[in-house]
Amino acid sequence: MEKNKTVWPYLLVTxxxxxxxxxxxxxxxxxxxxxxxxxxLRRPKEIAFIGLQNYGxxxxxxxFWSALLRTVAWVVFGVGFQFIFGFSLALLLNKYFFGxxxxxxxxxVPWVTPxxxxxxxxxxxxxxxxxVLNDVLMRLGILKDKIPFLSQTTxxxxxxxxxxxxxxxxxxxxxxxxxxxxxxxxLYEAAEMDGANHIQKFFSVTIPSIKNTICxxxxxxxxxxxxxxxxxxxxxxxxxxxxxxTLSVYIYNKGSSxxxxxxxxxxxxxxxxxxxxxxxxxxxxxxxxx
Amino acid sequence: MVLTWHDVRQTDIMHxxxxxxxxxxxxxxxxxxxxxxxxxxxxxDAAGKSTGTKGATIKFRYWADNTGYSKLMQDIxxxxxxxxGKGITVVGEESPWDGGAYSQNxxxxxxxxxxxxxxxxxxxxxxxxVNNDLLEDLTPYINKWNKKADIDPNIxxxxxxxxxSDKIFVMPWNIQVxxxxxxxxxxxxxxxxxxxxxxxxxxxxxxxxMDTNGDGKPDVYGFGxxxxxxxxxxxxxxxxxxxxSFDKLDSAESVKGMQDYIDLFKSGYxxxxxxxxxxxxxxxxxxxxxxxxxxHHTGSSQKMIDxxxxxVSAFPFPAGKGQWTSMGDTETVVFKSCKNKEAAFEWVAxxxxxxxxxxxxxxxxxxxxxxxxxxxxxxxxxxxxxxSIAGEGFAGILPILDTTTEWISVTWPNTIAQALTGKIDxxxxxxxxxxxxxxxx
Numbered sequence: 001m002e003k004n005k006t007v008w009p010y011l012l013v014t015x016x017x018x019x020x021x022x023x024x025x026x027x028x029x030x031x032x033x034x035x036x037x038x039x040x041l042r043r044p045k046e047i048a049f050i051g052l053q054n055y056g057x058x059x060x061x062x063x064f065w066s067a068l069l070r071t072v073a074w075v076v077f078g079v080g081f082q083f084i085f086g087f088s089l090a091l092l093l094n095k096y097f098f099g100x101x102x103x104x105x106x107x108x109v110p111w112v113t114p115x116x117x118x119x120x121x122x123x124x125x126x127x128x129x130x131x132v133l134n135d136v137l138m139r140l141g142i143l144k145d146k147i148p149f150l151s152q153t154t155x156x157x158x159x160x161x162x163x164x165x166x167x168x169x170x171x172x173x174x175x176x177x178x179x180x181x182x183x184x185x186x187l188y189e190a191a192e193m194d195g196a197n198h199i200q201k202f203f204s205v206t207i208p209s210i211k212n213t214i215c216x217x218x219x220x221x222x223x224x225x226x227x228x229x230x231x232x233x234x235x236x237x238x239x240x241x242x243x244x245x246t247l248s249v250y251i252y253n254k255g256s257s258x259x260x261x262x263x264x265x266x267x268x269x270x271x272x273x274x275x276x277x278x279x280x281x282x283x284x285x286x287x288x289x290x
Numbered sequence: 291m292v293l294t295w296h297d298v299r300q301t302d303i304m305h306x307x308x309x310x311x312x313x314x315x316x317x318x319x320x321x322x323x324x325x326x327x328x329x330x331x332x333x334x335d336a337a338g339k340s341t342g343t344k345g346a347t348i349k350f351r352y353w354a355d356n357t358g359y360s361k362l363m364q365d366i367x368x369x370x371x372x373x374x375g376k377g378i379t380v381v382g383e384e385s386p387w388d389g390g391a392y393s394q395n396x397x398x399x400x401x402x403x404x405x406x407x408x409x410x411x412x413x414x415x416x417x418x419x420v421n422n423d424l425l426e427d428l429t430p431y432i433n434k435w436n437k438k439a440d441i442d443p444n445i446x447x448x449x450x451x452x453x454x455s456d457k458i459f460v461m462p463w464n465i466q467v468x469x470x471x472x473x474x475x476x477x478x479x480x481x482x483x484x485x486x487x488x489x490x491x492x493x494x495x496x497x498x499x500m501d502t503n504g505d506g507k508p509d510v511y512g513f514g515x516x517x518x519x520x521x522x523x524x525x526x527x528x529x530x531x532x533x534x535s536f537d538k539l540d541s542a543e544s545v546k547g548m549q550d551y552i553d554l555f556k557s558g559y560x561x562x563x564x565x566x567x568x569x570x571x572x573x574x575x576x577x578x579x580x581x582x583x584x585x586h587h588t589g590s591s592q593k594m595i596d597x598x599x600x601x602v603s604a605f606p607f608p609a610g611k612g613q614w615t616s617m618g619d620t621e622t623v624v625f626k627s628c629k630n631k632e633a634a635f636e637w638v639a640x641x642x643x644x645x646x647x648x649x650x651x652x653x654x655x656x657x658x659x660x661x662x663x664x665x666x667x668x669x670x671x672x673x674x675x676x677x678s679i680a681g682e683g684f685a686g687i688l689p690i691l692d693t694t695t696e697w698i699s700v701t702w703p704n705t706i707a708q709a710l711t712g713k714i715d716x717x718x719x720x721x722x723x724x725x726x727x728x729x730x731x
Contacts, residue, residue: 041397041401041418041422042417042418042421042692042693043421043692044421044422045421127563127571128561128562128563129561129563129571129574129575129578129580130574130578145507146562148561148562148563148565148566150563150566151517151562151563151564151565151566151567151707152565152711153707153711153713156566236566237518237519237699237703238700238704239518239565239566239703239704239707240517240565240566240703240704240707240708240710240711241565241704241705241707241708241711241713242704242708245704253696253699253700256394256696256699257695257696257699257700258397258418259696
């Protein structure tokens, strides 16, 4: 009887585990194995094991290093400003004001908009000849001449980062708002009785209370933004002159060209780098659980 | 609390019920897994075999640039099904072009064993599919075909070249020869006539860049340059204009052609958005009056006529030390996996030189490969069609190599943008393009 009781939970999770193994584990292992092969579907007869040659080519590839640096900028500024604006919005929406419900609903729009649509929309907003941004800035007297935002290497990446910031603000706003709403009111009352001002209450009560939510949302968003391709691809396809080509876009371009061995090699490296970001969080989670 | 015999018995009954549930659940899961393997293995064999063309069903995949073309293709399919008299039924399956993802999706389908029998095609995909042994050799079918001579032998040669052998894997369908759109009213304002040489063309670009409202900034640019993906086709005309060629992109002549391209951008004769302008942008710029000239083909001519009426026309790209214009292509292929290749060939032949060719080319404005259809008044009396036909003599295609797709999608647009924005010079640009196309990656 006792033995049957311990088998039952394992049987129930078996379907989910099988799906995860098939859909996640098997492709990852396959990609790992491809990274050691000259796996180019344009030359199927030349597919062979080549050891670390792909990794060597990657280290010598200037496009890889520039894409990696660009990815760091993309993630740091993209996620950083998403967090700042999202947290600010969450603090605002946590207070009661007239129309708060409507504002909460409308602020979700960027999050529910598909990435492809975001890319196309912002592409036309930034258009150097007909874009609404140039039009508004010229009417306000801020610009004398139109700026071809997505045609200049100096402005293309910041413009794409603005688009991803716009997309990600609601995610942080929603998650942090939920966390703020369960912070016990008594903690604020106790802090007030001890003479704490708003800033002290914020750093001593609010932040520690929602620390876990901040960590998990930042971790998730770093991984998602680092891996995202859709917004960049639909705005600039990684151009002009590779100036918006992050590592994910480079991997996508190489994979689309069917050089799967090299694409897999870079994908494995990107996954390892993201794992480095995830490990400290997971370690602290397991420590807390135990 | 004291347990009675009744409690123990109830507990025992409950545990036995749980045991039976677990066994039934495990059995159900095993049966589901077994059934799914059976069905997965069976689905590939779902297509029936047939002998001869009678009763054959041919699955045909195609893309359509707009809803009008989509309906046109469905009409052609319906007409063929009704009139072929051989019992062949074509089932059309539309798949979006999606910037070239059509070809990639088609490759994934065929490598995965999908049941597409024939499809519309772009020559650049040919090496990939040939290397993976997916295409049927159409040479014996064409040799037996009673309309073989209706298509120029040069076109068959281009098809053979794309396949890398003497076999014809690709059936011609229609071509789009690039020409230069221009606004006669802008030419009149600039005091110029249609350029007859490459040097005159460059001069016309400069003269058509005008400040029409006196604010010191150009309101009209002489040429709508396409720096994004797809721009390699009009760009080629500049390279050949200086005597260069696609066969040797790093020659001194090719570098000079690239320098002309850079100079036009740096001197402000083209919109500053050129490095990222694609098809939509160059057409929008021309249709809004921002540019006086741009390069495209008859596929966009009807929209131009609707917008400008008589104030739009076209001329073939003029000759310099050399002359070249891009011959855009659309063809059809039959896959090796097709179970009734004769029926599939009947269909693709109908598109190439039958009623399907006439309907499609009249409906889309594309240039027919069939000489009989091209001789019809509809094509001979259209000024854009005439500009296309005038360019046929020097029209060509990019080298069809297994590097071509990546070169078009990634290497060319980014390298050109680097050159236009001054990150690299013309020589470095052409060296990079030469290596990207001909060097092994």
